[in-house]
Amino acid sequence: MVAEIAEPVDVVAxxxxxRLEPAVFLWNKRRYRVRRVTNTWRDTEGQYRRHFFAVLVETGSDLYELCFRTRDLSWQLLKVYSDG
Amino acid sequence: MSSERTIFHIDMNAFFAAVEQVTNPAYRGRPLIVGGDPDRRGVVSTASYEARRFGIKAGMSLWEARRLCPNGIFVQGNPARYLDISLRLLNLYQSFTPLVEPFSIDEAFLDVTGSAHLFGGSEAMAREIKRRMRQQFDLTASIGLAPNKLLAKMASDLQKPDGLVILRREDVPRRLWTLPVGELYGVGEKMGRHLVDLGLTTIGALAQAPVQLLRHYFGVVGETLHQMANGLDDSPVDPYAGLLVKSMGHELTLPADTDDREVIGRTLLQLSDQVGRRLRRDGYQGRKVTVKIRQSDFVTITRDQTMDEYTDLEEVIYETAHGLFVKNWPGWPKIRLLGVSVSGLVNARRLQQLSFWDDRDRLSRVTRAVDAIRDKYGEGAVLKARLLVPARLGKAARPAP
Structure with missing residues (x-):
């Protein structure tokens, strides 16, 4: 199951x-420590680049999709993929 | 030194599905179908090998795929992800030879004639490419290794997934001639039927058929077919092949069959907008507009019109496409798919030089100003009011890139 989140998050990278890799992110007042970056990809938003990261965290098996926008140097949590 | 070339054809195995399985380890080892929401319309884009065991194939409707594999995982494709990884794979190939010809998002030809010795020979080089592909991307490919592109392409098809097949000219009778003629690369369904009707059911039969007979039935193509069946092909690996654009188009399967002229018009406008944008971005203008209409009964009508002047403006493309649509669709059955394309392309810069005295009209200037805004802030930064429809329709009618 995929939950569309699209919320800003604070990230320690x-x-x-x-190379750029997220290490920890804060979402809903919880801290998620990245266990593994499973894949990365990029696209463009106008003249700006967006860097995407699919990450697993230390607790649970959900997959989190993060996006770093060079347009305003902001991070977003885009989606959460729940196992199953 | 041998004058024979060494060509690789690299074909990523179930590329989109494999990328999804790498991205989300929960999908590994499970039947995964990439193509969209199975509760809506659409077709299978790629199925993982686990899903293929259920009989699921690319091009099949998602509804049918769901029927065959109710417990399969259905995911919507992520074109940006596939494109980025595809470009990084091309970079990997270019570290082995500069002669890399992208053939599709998941296939490429490499001419390694001049560089294979640097990597201990062509077979060792192919194994090294596969090793790095696995190490850097966790992906596998089938590599065909042959003296020309045709045989390399045929070879990569002989062993999937994760294959490495060497096919020499002298192997052609033993390895290819027993295959059905439709398996010969370049022989489509219609041509295949025609050949079978002539009694040429295998590649070997085609290879041994008199050239005069083939020329009689197929013209110049007949000779080419004969050469191909004999494993002959002298086409070069051309790194710039993809830059020679003959046409640009977009098509969209509608979320539901419709006869609503407003929805149809809006979709044609959206498709025209995408085509115009691509033409301008890549510096082309075209004269021939083609509209493709697939009805709910799967009858497909394709009609084109050649305009007096070259254009890259979506308004002109839309007017022509819409006119063709109105003229050729009687109002029923409902529409399942629409497509708009522009061909007869020329370099827009050259065209402007030829007609530099012709003052561009206001529409053209407005369009370019809108392009500049979209280039800077993204495609959604400026939209035509007509395309601002309720969110539900807007999402449904958004064509795939």
């Missing part, structure tokens, strides 16, 4: 060797 790591910039390393030209």
């Amino acid at each position: 790591i910039f390393n060797q030209g």
Whole structure:
């Protein structure tokens, strides 16, 4: 099942060797520590890039889709995929 | 040194489904169908190998797929995700040879004749590509390795998934000639039926048929068919092939069959808008507008009109497409799918140079101003009022990119 969220989130991210990866995000007053980034992809929004991350967190098996918008340097939680 | 070329055809295995299974590990090992919401209209875009065991194939209706595999996982495709990964795969290939020809979003030809020795030979190179593909993307591909594009393409089809097949000219009789003629790359359904009607049921029969007979029935194509069946093809791997655009078009399966002229008109406008936008972005103008109408009984009508002048403006494309529609659709049966395309393309810059004295009208200037806003802020930044429909319809009528 996919839940469309599209809400702004606060993210602690790591910039390393030209790569950007979310490490922790805060959503609904809860802290989610990223266990694994399963996939990344990019697209454009006008002249700006958007970076997408599919991540698993340390608790539970849900998959979270995060988006970093270079237009305003903001993060969003776009979707949550529940197992099953 | 041998003058024979070494060509790879790389075909990603169940690409969209594999990307989804990499993205979401919960989908791994399970029948996964990419194509959209099974409660709505649409067709299967890609099925995972687990889903294929239930008989699900690309192009099948989602409704049928759901019937065959009620417990399958149905996901809506994510074109941006597939395109980005496809471009990164092309980058990977280009680290092995500069001669890379993208063939589709999940297929490419590589000419490795000049670089294979740097990687310990062509077979070792193919294995290294597969290794890096797995390491960097967690994806698999079937690679066909042959002296030309045709045989490389046929070879990659011989072993799926995760195959590596070497096909030499001398292997053609043993490995290809027993296959049905319809399996020969480039032979479509109609051509296949025609060949079978002539008694040429296998690739081998086609290979051994007199060229004069084939020329008699198929003209120049007959000779090409004969060469192909014999494994001959001298077409080059062309990294710029994709840049030679002959037409641009979009089509959309409507969320429900309709005879509502407002919905039809709005859809044609939206499709025209997308085509015009692509023409302008890539610097083309075209003269021939084609409209495709698929009715609920699956009868498909395609009609075109050549205009007096070249255009890249959606208003002109829409007026022509809508006119063709009105002229050719009697009002029933209902419409299932609509498509708009523009062909007879020329480089717009060259056209402007030829007619530099011709002052562009206001519409053209407005269109370019709107393009500039969309380029900066995204496609949704400016919309035609007519396309601002209630959210439900708006979502339903949004064509796939």
